[in-house]
Amino acid sequence: MTAPIYLITLLPLIGFLINGLLGRFLTERQSGMVASGTVLGSFLISAQLTMGLMTRPGKNPHFVQTLFTWIEAGDLQIQAGYWFDALAAVMALVVTGVGLLIHIYSIGYMRGDPGVRRYFAFMNLFIFMMLNLVLADNLALLFLGWEGVGLCSYLLIGFWFQDESKARAGMKAFIVNRVGDAGFIIAMVLLYHQFGTLNIQQLANAAPFALAGRAFFTAVTLLLFLGATGKSAQIPLHIWLPDAMAGPTPVSALIHAATMVTAGVYLIARNSVLFTLAPATMNTIATIGILTAFLAASMAITQKDIKKVLAYSTISQLGYMFTAVGVGAFSAGIFHLMTHAFFKGLLFLGAGSVIHGLGGEQNIDNMGGLKKHMPSTHLTMLVGVLAITGVPGLSGFFSKDEILWGAFVRYEGFSWIWLVGVITAGMTAFYMFRLLFRTFYGQPRWSNQLHPHESPSVMTLPLILLAFLSILGGYVGVPEVLGGMNHFHHLLEPVVAISPWGLAGGHEASHFMELLAMFISTVAALGGIYYAYKVYILQPRMADELRDKLPGLYKLSFNKYYVDEFYGAAVVRPLVAFSQVLWTWFDDRVIDGLVNGSAALIGSGSRLIRQLQSGLIQHYAAFILGGVIVIMAIIYAS
Amino acid sequence: MVVPLHHIIAIASLLFSIGVLGVLFRRNAIIVFMSIEIMLNAVNLAFVAFSNYHGNVHGQVFVFFTMTLAAAEVAVGLAIIISLFRNLQTSDITEIHNLKN
Numbered sequence: 001m002t003a004p005i006y007l008i009t010l011l012p013l014i015g016f017l018i019n020g021l022l023g024r025f026l027t028e029r030q031s032g033m034v035a036s037g038t039v040l041g042s043f044l045i046s047a048q049l050t051m052g053l054m055t056r057p058g059k060n061p062h063f064v065q066t067l068f069t070w071i072e073a074g075d076l077q078i079q080a081g082y083w084f085d086a087l088a089a090v091m092a093l094v095v096t097g098v099g100l101l102i103h104i105y106s107i108g109y110m111r112g113d114p115g116v117r118r119y120f121a122f123m124n125l126f127i128f129m130m131l132n133l134v135l136a137d138n139l140a141l142l143f144l145g146w147e148g149v150g151l152c153s154y155l156l157i158g159f160w161f162q163d164e165s166k167a168r169a170g171m172k173a174f175i176v177n178r179v180g181d182a183g184f185i186i187a188m189v190l191l192y193h194q195f196g197t198l199n200i201q202q203l204a205n206a207a208p209f210a211l212a213g214r215a216f217f218t219a220v221t222l223l224l225f226l227g228a229t230g231k232s233a234q235i236p237l238h239i240w241l242p243d244a245m246a247g248p249t250p251v252s253a254l255i256h257a258a259t260m261v262t263a264g265v266y267l268i269a270r271n272s273v274l275f276t277l278a279p280a281t282m283n284t285i286a287t288i289g290i291l292t293a294f295l296a297a298s299m300a301i302t303q304k305d306i307k308k309v310l311a312y313s314t315i316s317q318l319g320y321m322f323t324a325v326g327v328g329a330f331s332a333g334i335f336h337l338m339t340h341a342f343f344k345g346l347l348f349l350g351a352g353s354v355i356h357g358l359g360g361e362q363n364i365d366n367m368g369g370l371k372k373h374m375p376s377t378h379l380t381m382l383v384g385v386l387a388i389t390g391v392p393g394l395s396g397f398f399s400k401d402e403i404l405w406g407a408f409v410r411y412e413g414f415s416w417i418w419l420v421g422v423i424t425a426g427m428t429a430f431y432m433f434r435l436l437f438r439t440f441y442g443q444p445r446w447s448n449q450l451h452p453h454e455s456p457s458v459m460t461l462p463l464i465l466l467a468f469l470s471i472l473g474g475y476v477g478v479p480e481v482l483g484g485m486n487h488f489h490h491l492l493e494p495v496v497a498i499s500p501w502g503l504a505g506g507h508e509a510s511h512f513m514e515l516l517a518m519f520i521s522t523v524a525a526l527g528g529i530y531y532a533y534k535v536y537i538l539q540p541r542m543a544d545e546l547r548d549k550l551p552g553l554y555k556l557s558f559n560k561y562y563v564d565e566f567y568g569a570a571v572v573r574p575l576v577a578f579s580q581v582l583w584t585w586f587d588d589r590v591i592d593g594l595v596n597g598s599a600a601l602i603g604s605g606s607r608l609i610r611q612l613q614s615g616l617i618q619h620y621a622a623f624i625l626g627g628v629i630v631i632m633a634i635i636y637a638s
Numbered sequence: 639m640v641v642p643l644h645h646i647i648a649i650a651s652l653l654f655s656i657g658v659l660g661v662l663f664r665r666n667a668i669i670v671f672m673s674i675e676i677m678l679n680a681v682n683l684a685f686v687a688f689s690n691y692h693g694n695v696h697g698q699v700f701v702f703f704t705m706t707l708a709a710a711e712v713a714v715g716l717a718i719i720i721s722l723f724r725n726l727q728t729s730d731i732t733e734i735h736n737l738k739n
Contacts, residue, residue, distance in 0.1 A: 616735050618662055618663070618670075618731065
């Protein structure tokens with residue numbers, strides 16, 4: 001007997017309502033306990049359902065539950081329903097599991113903040129919306145979750161809204177996401193028009209036999225991908241994510257690293273059948289993904305804000321995931337999504353611990369030598385850095401290599417996409433170790449008044465758990481070439497489409513090539529680590545020398561290729577100027593002119609007509625006479 | 639000698655016009671009032687003329703009604719004028735414009 005699926009989403013909703021409505025009756029501690037407890041409940045139910053899924057017979061085991069008819073208008077009927085299969089199980093476990101750890105961490109991190117109840121209410125609302133997103137059995141409900149997490153993201157980025165720049169960062173995230181959401185909505189309308197349903201399973205069943213041509217699927221999938229680029233911060237809509245770091249650090253860990261930003265990858269994996277019908281879209285996704293991975297990594301190298309480095313790293317890793325789904329390796333993309341949730345969640349929480357210990361300092365130029373002051377944070381972050389770098393044996397190694405191997409198979413050899421992926425892996429190693437070295441090693445560069453301290457155990461415990469997950473998380477998907485069973489791949493196999501390019505764990509390609517590709521990417525990562533060690537530990541002055549030697553490249557990277565400036569000049573300023581014209585000319589002159597003009601017309605007209613009312617009886621008599629003459633004339637004329 | 643109808647109508651019209659002009663342009667309330675009486679009597683003259691022309695008494699019956707009405711009107715009208723004079727110490731109707739404002 002398994003629990004009903006709706007309990008998974010219901011619990012965080014209850015937590016949201018308790019914290020949102022009754023928060024003022026709760027102590028700070030109770031508020032955190034309620035929020036964490038409901039997420040724990042969701043996690044346990046998800047785990048129980050996943051267990052039930054394992055023992056369920058059939059080719060594609062799943063639980064399905066239709067709750068109620070949500071929208072009914074004419075022929076349009078949309079049921080609110082949940083669909084729990086292997087993909088949903090992975091996502092639900094990641095969301096609730098990592099979410100739970102981050103909720104617990106938040107109890108320590110947000111202690112003493114006057115808005116802590118509001119914080120936990122939004123966090124629970126976020127978990128509720130995110131679970132709707134991953135459990136929905138139709139695109140409309142998925143879109144509800146999609147918009148809901150966007151709302152929570154906005155609310156939590158601007159959590160400290162008294163600071164105008166933070167409130168603005170929230171608005172930027174919301175507005176940039178709108179661009180992508182427009183694509184999502186149009187895609188839904190097109191799909192409904194064509195198939196008469198928004199149910200994901202029905203769409204997947206009907207799509208291969210649809211009368212619509214390849215152009216239709218290319219258009220629909222490109223529009224869905226546009227939605228995904230917005231939510232998952234891919235080029236060209238990546239600009240909001242670095243600014244989103246204005247929110248509290250656990251929010252960055254939960255929403256802007258582990259869960260929400262991966263929704264785009266999930267969307268594509270969930271609708272993999274549609275995407276495999278549009279090879280042009282798949283190539284676009286792979287290209288955008290790898291370009292994002294590379295460019296974001298190159299931006300991360302020069303950033304000074306510890307959270308910004310991690311933000312660009314997140315964009316870069318999301319680029320990897322998109323490359324994976326773009327080359328048809330859907331399970332590899334979801335695998336990396338999961339391991340990334342572990343190690344990037346860990347890295348963000350570790351960064352939060354550092355910021356906490358240094359009293360709010362975020363600039364890595366003002367850190368250094370924290371190793372002996374914060375031993376737990378240092379050790380767990382080291383694990384996270386090693387995992388994201390792809391050092392053999394840790395989770396990131398398995399998932400990243402499966403992606404690169406997918407690209408290798410898809411393009412039949414050493415393609416440029418594979419090559420850029422390997423170079424990016426080296427750059428990832430470099431900037432992550434730069435972060436680590438600048439923070440924990442070398443001479444202390446913080447001011448004397450600060451006394452860095454290790455964070456309380458309520459914060460370090462989630463770090464330790466996530467560190468274990470970052471190490472062990474990869475072992476569910478050890479590739480067969482390394483003697484593993486690749487359970488993860490086989491788990492997701494029935495859910496995602498089999499790509500037409502014959503990627504099924506690399507059976508077709510030779511094992512030698514797979515090992516060679518793995519070796520090359522590992523060498524790239526180790527090279528990146530060594531180079532970072534050389535630049536930041538062995539010869540600490542080398543970093544400045546490099547910067548002076550390559551001022552153009554440094555400026556380009558430090559200023560993020562001036563993309564924000566470009567959007568500012570191309571979109572924002574023309575829009576503001578246009579609005580200015582509308583305000584000063586159209587509104588002030590035309591609209592106000594119409595309103596004031598009609599009033600003035602009536603005023604002056606009345607002034608004229610008022611002259612008729614002289615009060616003199618003789619005038620009135622004259623008018624009567626005139627009227628009589630006119631009437632007589634009319635009668636006579638007829 | 640029978641006076642032709644159109645002569646009488648012409649005189650009635652003339653009288654009526656004089657009455658109208660008097661109402662429109664004279665300032666003294668009493669004169670205006672008298673002008674109204676002239677207009678009424680012009681109409682009476684026309685009625686009698688048509689009555690004679692048609693050879694029946696319908697028009698003359700109307701004249702009696704008109705005269706009764708005129709008597710009532712004089713009673714009310716003069717009362718109004720006296721009351722106005724008492725209040726405003728004038729019978730110049732251009733000075734009486736209380737209807738305005």
